Amino acid sequence: MKRKPVQGDDSTERVALDVLGWLVADEDRLFPFLNATGLTPETLRASAGQPGFLAGILDHVMGDENVLTACANGLGIPPETIATAWRRLGPPEPEDF
Numbered sequence: 001m002k003r004k005p006v007q008g009d010d011s012t013e014r015v016a017l018d019v020l021g022w023l024v025a026d027e028d029r030l031f032p033f034l035n036a037t038g039l040t041p042e043t044l045r046a047s048a049g050q051p052g053f054l055a056g057i058l059d060h061v062m063g064d065e066n067v068l069t070a071c072a073n074g075l076g077i078p079p080e081t082i083a084t085a086w087r088r089l090g091p092p093e094p095e096d097f
Contacts, residue, residue, distance in 0.1 A: 015077070015085040016054035019061055022074050029067075033060055051089055058086035 024030050024044070034040065037056070039047070047053040061071050061082060072079040 012085045012088045013051070013054060015081055016058055016089060017048070018075050018077075019071055019082060019085075020048060020054070020057050022071050023057065023061070036060070055086070055089040055091075058082065058089060062086050 022029075023033055034044070037060075061068050068079050068082060072082055
């Protein structure tokens with residue numbers, strides 16, 4: 001799946017921030033993420049506005065179909081909306097250079 005970077009795409013970043021909000025709203029979702037990434041609540045807050053970090057949040061959610069589905073349902077959006085944001089925020093594929 002190709003990823004297309006989009007600079008300054010507010011709707012894409014808004015989706016990623018919504019996913020982050022969904023993730024941190026429940027300790028059962030948050031702590032496994034923190035353990036997997038080595039982040040702390042403090043570094044999580046400090047990193048929240050960085051596009052690379054937001055791409056990592058979407059990578060985490062996209063890596064598990066059950067998490068993706070639960071997140072999309074929790075946010076009231078189609079999973080495809082999250083997948084589109086993930087492709088846009090992620091790095092370009094090597095052949096795109």
